[in-house]
Amino acid sequence: MPTISKKGQLMPESPIRKLVPFAEQAVKNGKHIYHLNIGQPDIKTPEVALKAVKENDVEILSYSRSEGSETYRNKLANYYSKHNISVSNKDIVVTTGASEAIAFIFGSIMDVDDEVIICEPFYANYIAFATAASVKVVPIISSIEDNFALPAIEEFEKLITPRTKAIMICNPGNPTGCLYSEEEIRQLADIVKRHDLFLISDEVYREFTYDGHSHFSILELDGLDEHTIMIDSVSKRYSMCGARVGCLVTRNETIRHTVLKFAQARLSPPTYAQIASEAALETPSSYFEEIKDIYITRRDTLIAELNKIEGVKVVTPKGAFYCIAELPIKNADNFAQWLLEHFHLDNETVMVAPASGFYSSEGIGKNQIRIAYVLNKESLVKAANIIKEALKVYKD
Template structure:
């Protein structure tokens, strides 16, 4: 039998989706599962976006330009300029989801074997994107004790080698929900200028900042015009994950042209999604205000509920819609699978993502899980009851 590729063997499985077969089996057994494992919001997609799809009137479902339609890119530039990014349509390259944006930039900016430094825990698929691009992720540890704040610049400098080409952040962060401060971003600015590095900013959760905290993008910092690349997506902002539409935003014209060659190789981004997303830019501020209030309430319910369980610690995140919690357990992967295979409380259980998959450092996150507060308050409270009951009887419970 022909062998698979070395890259295929190295490609990591998604820690978010790998437990799905166990969840499917649990459902067949009649269990109700509270899905806190994946960032699939239950918030309704804006009507203006759905109506744009319903009212489509074309005779040929045709290719679009590889960089995306000029109509959408122009509209999207107006959205970013309300945020003071100072960009034009020619700075935006539309992609098949945020995932393709990251994959293209990894290939356009880094040669095989070169390195990108990423604070961990980080979005698990960064590992997969790096594997696809034959580049190396150099993790830098952040810690639950201080809410997963950015590591010190001194720690970053310890990791920089001649192979280091970029630093990547997700702000607000997936999986931790941490929102980086202006001071932290300015420190990264100085570091990137000192060592001539790219600064990749994954801003999928830009709209989700709580408690009046300010969102700062590297796009707001002077002197980084040739260094900054923003990854974005409509998935979370408009609760439109299935649209699979993202983009690259950069003022670096040479990088843009190189990225466009990768985009041309895959032909074009989806036309229907661009029609919907063009309309979505006109979503009223009231939509986001209501969503922010809803997520703030859910966050408060989940964080308070977790910290009320004996042996559990969960920092209060400033953004996104995730938390990482430390549990009194021996092994997060085993525990999350056990919850689906062997546990139920009143025929209900909880699906979570083991935090181990969000770390590159071997052995990190073994007592941590990521939970997404994408369910209503009643379901979150029921899920917390299930989790507390599970921890009372879990065979691998520790004394922490």
């Protein structure tokens, strides 16, 4: 038979979704599963967004502009101004989720075998987008022992080559929940300016920062307009993962012009979802304060329960709604599958995401899992207890 491409062979499986068949079988076998594996909040989508779709008077569901509707981009610019980010609607390109924004950026600024430096562990699909663009991810490892803090700038310097085009971060971080400070962002700004690189920041969790910490965007930096590209999405902010609406924001006109060519090739982002996303911007700030309180309670509950388990190491996240837990086992991929296939406690089990898929360095993170604390407090307590009891009987 004809062969598939090398790129297709290299495309990684999702560490988040590859266990779905085992979970489906577990459900068929009568088990209840606590889903800690995926960042799908159980928070209700703002009613104003749902109402905008249900009650709109659209008679022809037509294409929007390739860069997104002008009214939505105007309102996005106003939203960003409230977060100390001064941009106009022309600085914004609406995309089909943050995923498409990443793909457009890689396609616009990098050629085959160019390099992007990314702190690992990182969002697993970064590897997939890099593979699709024939771009090389150069990892710089952050450690659970250092609370996944930004590695020393000297370590970044060591990795820069003539093929390096960008440094990419996620802030707050998925999968670690790490939040980079303004000082750390400014250190990155210095290095990208010195080496004439791009600084890409995935900021989809900007609303979710805890314990008095605040988010500092790369677009708040002065003198970096030609270097900075920000990625955003409505998925987590408004619990609208299924809308598939994101955007990229940059003041670099050349990048925007190039990205727009990719956007034109796919015609336009989804019209109904833009209607919902535009309406969601009317959500009152109290919505986020309530959600932050919920996530803080969930985070504190989960971390407290995990800390009760012998041999487990975990860092308290400062943002987003994920944490990485290191387990007293050798292979978390096997453990995660075993939980679904062979273990239950009162006919209940847990689905987690093995953390090895969030690393590109071989052999790193094999004994770690990512947990999304998107379930209610009671469910998190039960899920942590299942992990505790499972570890007592699991054999590598």
